[in-house]
Amino acid sequence: MNDPVRSHLLEELSWPEVKAAIDADTVVILPLGAIEQHGHQLPIDTDDYLATRLALAGAEQAGALVAPSPSYGCRSRPGSGGGEQFPGTLSLSGATFIAMVAEVIGGILRHGFRRLLVYSWHMENRGFAYEAAFQASERYPTARIVVMEEPFDSLTDGSMQSLFPNGFPGWPLEHAGVLETSLMLYLRGSVVGRGAPPGDRIEARPYEVLPQPPVSEGQTGVLWESAGAEAEKGRLAYEEIVAKLTAVLVREFGGVS
Numbered sequence: 001m002n003d004p005v006r007s008h009l010l011e012e013l014s015w016p017e018v019k020a021a022i023d024a025d026t027v028v029i030l031p032l033g034a035i036e037q038h039g040h041q042l043p044i045d046t047d048d049y050l051a052t053r054l055a056l057a058g059a060e061q062a063g064a065l066v067a068p069s070p071s072y073g074c075r076s077r078p079g080s081g082g083g084e085q086f087p088g089t090l091s092l093s094g095a096t097f098i099a100m101v102a103e104v105i106g107g108i109l110r111h112g113f114r115r116l117l118v119y120s121w122h123m124e125n126r127g128f129a130y131e132a133a134f135q136a137s138e139r140y141p142t143a144r145i146v147v148m149e150e151p152f153d154s155l156t157d158g159s160m161q162s163l164f165p166n167g168f169p170g171w172p173l174e175h176a177g178v179l180e181t182s183l184m185l186y187l188r189g190s191v192v193g194r195g196a197p198p199g200d201r202i203e204a205r206p207y208e209v210l211p212q213p214p215v216s217e218g219q220t221g222v223l224w225e226s227a228g229a230e231a232e233k234g235r236l237a238y239e240e241i242v243a244k245l246t247a248v249l250v251r252e253f254g255g256v257s
Contacts, residue, residue, distance in 0.1 A: 004089025008059040010067045022112040026252050027064040030105065031055040032129055034122035034246065037086035039176035039222040042184055042197035044088040044121070047073060048182070051121035053187055054151065058245035062253075064117075067108060069099055073122035079205060080172035081121045082221045083212045094128050101132035109140040115253050117146045119245065123172060146252045152179065152237075154244050159236050165228070173224040179237060181226045186234030195227060196220035248249055 005021060007013060010028065013021070028159045033048030043049075048071045075091040078086050084091060092100065108116060120129045126149045133145045153171065160168060163178050174180070184192050199220035221255075 005065065008056055009070045010065045013065075015059050015215060018061075018111070019227045021065055025114060026066050027062070027115040027117065027249060028113050029059055029064055029069045029117045029119050029249075030053040030101075030106055030108070032073065032101065032118065032120040032125050033069055033124065033154065033188050034072065034076070034081075034124070035088070035090040036073065036076050036081050036097070036122065037089050037176075037221045038180065039220055039226060041222075041226060042176055043191050045071070046184060047122040047179060049188065050183060054121070054241055054245065055119045055224060056244040057238075058119075058249060059134055061246040063247040064249060068091065068106070070104060072100075074124040074128050077106075077124055077208055078212055079202065079208055080223075082219070082223065083215075085212055085215045088220055091124075096137070097125070097128050098132045101129060101171035102135040105133060105145070106139055109136065109143045109253075114124055115235045117148065117252070118247065119151060120147075120149045122150065123150075123175070144253070146248065148245070148248060151245060155237060155240050159240055162236065162256060163228075163233055169224040171205065172204060176222045177224050178229045178233070181229035181240055182231065182234035184234070185229060185231040186238055189231060195229075195248060196222045201225070 006017065031051035035044050036047055037044055038046040048069055051067065051197055052069050059066045064111035072090060072092050074097045076082060076089050106117065118129055118133050129149055130147050133147045138147050199219065200218045202223045
């Protein structure tokens, strides 16, 4: 593809280049992640990094732009992120997150972009990202906004078997587990540390209890396990996740490339 832009990262463009992208009706992807503990082996920016890196890969395939991520996500929950008590987790309330994301989307649309995809990796952002997009859409009803809140939920049976040969614990308990660790080994292996020492697996429950409990001895931040993570597994998952994003871009925005 003969790219009309110098970079697919919006922040790397000059304002005349942004103006040209607006005039060309370019699609913008807004990645949403979080700053949240990811066990002993992964950095606290894992969700933010993966949201942006995967969005960029899709943008390169489809001729879109990636807006700067706000970085911070919704409050971490013990059953899907370990909770707020782990050092390094920096979260926003749902109301603050909605207001921030709605204003960021509104700012993008105010300048004239009319096609936008919200791409969220952090599980606790679900619902809140949609509400923010809904509020922005009411202000800019001529814009088309697509919201993807579970971009990791469509791996093929073969990939799922490769990642989870001993059984799949469910996406909430997969936090900082095999999928994310494999993706980070493939994309950013230099920041992946030693695996967490064995800890207690968290029992999946259909509810949460407040106040959130403190971090106890034996908790590692990995809710199930990260053993078995490999860069090659990360490559397979990466390619499928990016292919899904690209397909959504083409389906919902038509010939974006």
